[in-house]
Amino acid sequence: MTFFAAFPARIKMFIAKRGFAKLTDAAKAAQSVARPREPIGRQVVHGDQSRDVRVTRLPNDLTVISEDSNIPVTRVVVAVKAGARHEPPEVPGLSHALRNAAPLGTRECSAFGLSRNMEQLGASLSATTTRDHIIYTMNVHRNHLPETIKFLGYVVAKQEFKRWEVKDAAARLDLDLDIYEHRPDIQLMEHLHAAAYRDGLANSLFAPRWAAHHYDAKMLREYVQSAFKPSRMAIAVYGARHEDILNYAADNFKIDYGYMKKPMTEFEECAPEMHTLQQLPKEHGTNAQHRDIPAKYGGGQCFHQTLDHLAYAAVAVEGAGINNPKEALALSLLQQFLGSEPSVKWSNGQKVSPLAKAAAGATREEYAITGLNICHSDSGLFGFTAVAHGKDIAKVVQAGLHVLREGKGVDLQRLQEAKNKLVAKLLMHHESRCEQFHDMAIQALSTGNIMSVNDAVAIVDQIRPDDLAKYAQSLVQKGTFSMAAVGNLSHLPRLDEFV
Missing domain, CATH: 3.30.830.10 (Metalloenzyme, LuxS/M16 peptidase-like)
Known part of the structure; x- marks a missing residue:
């Protein structure tokens, strides 16, 4: 559900760092973030100057797209090349588990703090997956964008994956799979991709039923470390000044997970005999650099x-x-x-x-x-x-x-x-x-x-x-x-x- 509301200044108290921030501190933080700075990165302008779409690539290769307008609601879209086709073959359905982990606690804010702050600021946050991308979408009143965008940054760039929260989130996987089993139209598209392709595009958007309760925090953390790189992300914003968005992106989307130095963690003794996973050689695991494999159609x-x-x-x-x-x-x-x-x-x-x-x-x-x-x-x-x-x-x-x-x-x-x-x-x-x-x-x-x-x-x-x-x-x-x-x-x- 999406709620848009303009809350009075007196209730702009939000939860951060797993605690409560004082109103004066919150106001100062919002003002400092909103202060315009010099534009960063290389810029390209699309369209006329009266209503132009501006594109900038930041020094860390993060792409920022924006268009300013006088609409009261701002939409922020963050797309990451981490969809089903990019899953390691030894851990199928990982992107589905990652999508369901979007509302979990981060290194800067608890799950309760994330939900509570979004509600207080009148914002909505959703996550969707395709075979190519995982997409985070946030809607918020433009007056609250400086305070709200940092929570989107927590969800995308500072995920933590607490073990107990990941375990509890498995119930949502079960619900998705129950819906999937009653939707023959969705099943048809999944089977068509499985038949047509010989690479990651054959991967399903849905986790296997037998694996739903066996994803752990380490698997999700390693996948995010390998796939969530600034060069694999794009931020598109409608309804905000481009210079402000560049500053917000530079401040709130600092991604530095380092590089993987060992293969991806695989399932251990969790699959039934009919779905036994082969132990793949180490070179098939997630490497130091996440490489995109071209699509291979087979029929x-x-x-x-x-x-x-x-x-x-x-x-x-x-x-x-x-x-x-x-x-x-x-x-x-x-x-x-x-x-x-x-x-x-x-x-x-x-x-x-x-x-x-x-x-x-x-x-x-x-x-x-x-x-x-x-x-x-x-x-x-x-x-x-x-x-x-x-x-x-x-x-x-x-x-x-x-x-x-x-x-x-x-x-x-x-x-x-x-x-x-x-x-x-x-x-x-x-x-x-x-x-x-x-x-x-x-x-x-x-x-x-x-x-x-x-x-x-x-x-x-x-x-x-x-x-x-x-x-x-x-x-x-x-x-x-x-x-x-x-x-x-x-x-x-x-x-x-x-x-």
Whole structure:
């Protein structure tokens, strides 16, 4: 939940250093932090001067992105390249445990102090994980930013991982896994990545059930020491002066964990026999420098039978990553062309797309089929997802594969319709400047450059029918499909059985 409130000055008493700070001390500290200083680092300005996005790389390689505005609420996004793909292979699910450890005590503030101070200052803090990043997001009234941002710095840069707190946090892992087991749509995406990739992108966003209660403080501490480096982080702020943000970042995000000198701590006698972990050689552990391994697409299939009358299936080939924005946008346009979710909820408008038309000719029962385009930092997945009754899912998947493989010419009218949909989707997504800054932090870490929404729209407008047809043909020529399915799979053939 998010609460925004302007608290009177008389209750600006907050908990720090595991105790209570006097009001006068707190006020002095806030004033000293808020005092403007000279800008630090190399600066780049994006956009017009009246409403510009400014980017600075600090001397320690920490990237800071900001835009000032007169909005009353400031959003701070801290993205770190420490998602599921960066987990050491001997400790699966570690990023999930790290996300759940966000509200735990730090070296400067207890867990109670963190929660209490955030509430008193009217702030909210959340942590999310992707396969590439772990992202911390804070919302606060801009008048309270000087006092609040240091607590975000505690969460990101001064984590402590007390043994008893890590043990208690395992209950939240159980809750996440319970929800995951009742969400076949989420399971489908996890299985699709496991089938498609041969590297860290195959790692699940969720911890294995058997490991949920066996993560310890030492494992989390070693992972943070290896992955949380200033060069692997970006801070994006919407609603504050750039000079102030540079000072806050320099003061509150001083990360100096040192370097690892031994392999990552592995599970010890905690896994059941059916999930025995191999003892890997030392060179496979976390090294002194955390290295990013390029994505390796292989293709394959992963099926998970459950007690359900529906079947969920996804078929994909390797697509484009964020590091190739032109191709990624072209594939997003191709996704809209083949068929996306209906613009009007519960409507039949979906049946005009090529995918939906093909599926409608294959079954008279209810179904849903949409294009799929997932972009990671250096790779992606493009294809379609389908839901149908167990006895009809094979026909729907066959129809979708036929649309992907046939590579017919692109109709100019349909292309313009797809462009209108994609442009509207891009603009509506970035209607919230806060969401745009979330994307900017990801782009800064993935490519080192930031593309504005106007640049993205311009690229989409320049795509011609011949260009889209070439992208579609190149996907088919790659030839290696991946497939995942969850639910009632009694009538679903394996991937090699589809013609």
